[in-house]
Structure formats: C-alpha cells, structure tokens
Amino acid sequence: MVHQLNVNNLGKRFDNYWVFQNLNYRFESGKIYALTGPSGGGKTTLLNCIGRLTDASDGEILLDNKDVSSIKILKYYRNYIGYLFQNYALVDDQLP
Ligand SMILES: Nc1ncnc2c1ncn2[C@@H]1O[C@H](COP(=O)(O)OP(=O)(O)OP(=O)(O)O)[C@@H](O)[C@H]1O
Numbered sequence: 001m002v003h004q005l006n007v008n009n010l011g012k013r014f015d016n017y018w019v020f021q022n023l024n025y026r027f028e029s030g031k032i033y034a035l036t037g038p039s040g041g042g043k044t045t046l047l048n049c050i051g052r053l054t055d056a057s058d059g060e061i062l063l064d065n066k067d068v069s070s071i072k073i074l075k076y077y078r079n080y081i082g083y084l085f086q087n088y089a090l091v092d093d094q095l096p
C-alpha cells in the first residue's frame, strides 16, 4: 500500500522568527526525495516536524489523511517513520 504524507500550510517559528510558512508538499512512500537548500533554510526543522521531534507552529501534517499528532508516537515510529540522525545520535556503550 502506498502511504501519503501531506504537509499542509506548515509553519514553524522560533520566538518571532518564522523558519518557514505556508509550506505545502505531498510525499509518497516508496519514493526518494532530496531536500536541498541553503544552510539555515529549515531542512532539519522540517524533518524534525515530520519526525515529531518538534511541534509545528502552524498547519498540519497528515498521514493518509490522518493528522499525525493523533497517532500514538510509538505506532508512528514503529509503522511509518524511520529517522536517521545527521549526528547518528548513538548511545555510547563504553563504560566510563
Ligand atoms: N531550536 C532552535 N531554536 C532557535 N532557532 C532554531 C532552532 N533550531 C533551528 N533554528 C533556526 O532555524 C533556522 C533553520 O535551521 P535548520 O537547522 O532547520 O536549517 P538547515 O536547512 O537544516 O541547515 P543546515 O544545512 O546547516 O543543516 C536557522 O535560522 C536556525 O538558526
């Protein structure tokens, strides 16, 4: 089954600074997308919103027409979203 992730009028701000506003895009499972843009342009911030590491300030993110914020977070990660961190975010298993 092909899943759709719709970003609708999405906006994210930090204090009074809007990183992006009125962002609209549709992603489909099974496809590969490249998110490109200048440093500080908001690429990580968008992925953090989709990955639910941070809340959007405006708009909505729908997975198969269901607002992702209504999906239990464990179900979301287990069934729909995988997130590879730029800095790996690995937990060191070396004892001090
Ligand atoms: N937690 C935060 N608090 C305040 N401002 C933030 C925070 N995270 C990001 N920003 C700001 O949001 C803007 C977008 O940052 P972001 O990290 O999303 O850009 P980016 O496109 O991923 O850049 P890069 O290509 O360098 O990874 C920048 O101006 C950044 O300073």
Ligand SMILES: [Mg+2]
Residues within 6 Å of the ligand: 043, 044, 045
């Ligand atoms: Mg980044």
